[in-house]
Amino acid sequence: MVAEAGVPQLLAVARAGDGDAFGRLVGPLRDELRAYCYRMLGSVHDAEDAVQDTLDRAWRSLDRFEDRGSIRPWLYRIATNRALTIIERRGRRELPTDLSPQGAPLVETAWLGPYPDRLMGWTAQLSPEAEVIARESVELAFVAALQHLSASHRAVLLLRDVLGYPASEVADLLDTTVAGVNSALQRARKVVAELHSEPSQRRTLAALGDAAQQEVARRYLTAWQAGDLETIVAMLTEDARFSMPPLTTWYAGRDQIRGFLVDAVLGYRWRFLPTWANGQLAFGTYMWSDDRAAYVPAGLDVLTLRGRQVAEVVSFLDADFPAFGLPAELTGDDPAR
Structure with a gap:
């Protein structure tokens, strides 16, 4: 508060x-x-x-x-x-990644944007318990699940469960009744619980510890920069997903992702810089450009971890790199030389 x-x-x-x-x-x-x-x-x-x-x-x-x-x-x-x-x-907008247990996209397009962790400085003013709730409530999977709720149900869930307003105040804020708030809250919780099945990334990262997080990040970026396709695929869970908002293309499972990565990993030269988005491990990814003689932004990859493995990658192709403390490009020698 x-x-x-x-x-x-x-x-x-x-x-x-x-x-x-x-x-x-x-x-x-x-x-x-x-x-x-x-x-x-x-x-x-x-x-x-x-x-x-x-x-x-x-x-x-x-x-x-x-x-x-x-x-x-x-x-x-x-x-x-x-x-x-x-x-x-x-009007109705659509989701970037699949949230269903079966692995099929709920809506076949992408729009959700990433949230820079640097904008969460306000959480330092909260109690430890409230900070945990606040940070978990900006994770990609949770925010995406919210978009399946009606606008008023989103507001009820956030005001009650995230911000801690009593039902009477929420009813006043939304010009409705306490009974209406309680009913909407029950329905909203049910929908989000069905869609948001991944474990909290904040708790996953806390369980891993700083050293393990750094090791996962190091292995991942090193594999991409070295063009080591086998290591990248080995770091994925069997049911991993890979999507690239705003493109509607997405891949599910190691075999599909491997097929996509053959060209993406081996056909280009990469540099990765670690950062944080939505309370999750992320990377600014840079692809070598002969025209500009530099590595240029390709996408902000936000990772969902399950233990030491990667359960999902959402690569935001049009992310604003400076908003995440990332340079607009990386200069250096031609990596082919």
Whole structure:
């Protein structure tokens, strides 16, 4: 929870027209609002737009805010309404990867975007238990599962189970009843539980420990950079999946993935830089370009681990590398020489 010491004073000054005071009032909540909107919308870009619109609307209507000791619920009400409006306007969107136990895509296209771990600095202000829930709730599989819920059910699940609002407050935020909130929550939990079958990556990584994580990362990037197809395939689980948003092509199982990787691994020269996205191990992947005489971005690979093996790779082909602390390109000598 964000500390709100001095809020009454800041609120009074902000209501008098002081933009700096308003910025100090809402600034500590911006990161968590962005994470909430990302879970609702599945896109960092859309989440940024929703948060900016939320703060703009809050500033313009600050005189109508009923001060009940915290501005946080009011901002979440506005953010929820903005997210619901965005979802309604864009219509049904589709998922990047398969979440079904049988291994068949639920919808045959991809759109979910990755979330930079650097934007999760707000979790340091939470209790250890709340931080675990917050980080697990931005994992790719969970966020993808949320997109199968109606917009209002997403909001109920996030506000109740992730953010910890009581049913009465959620009912107030969504202009519904407590009974309606409880019913929606039960249905939302059931759908997400059926779709989100992979173990939490945060708990998987914690069980592995730092040394084992580093070893997995080292083996994976070394194999790609060396063109060692056999090691890459050996690191996959038998039921591993590989997808490349925004392409609709996907592969399931070692044999299919091997068939795809023969050309991808052996036909190009690669450099990998480790990073983190959605609380998961990730790599900025760079392919050698003769035209630019440099390694250029090819995709942000986000890995789902099961023990020391890779259960899923989602390679976001249009990821914004600098947002993940990755350089726009890697210069160096022609690797063929």
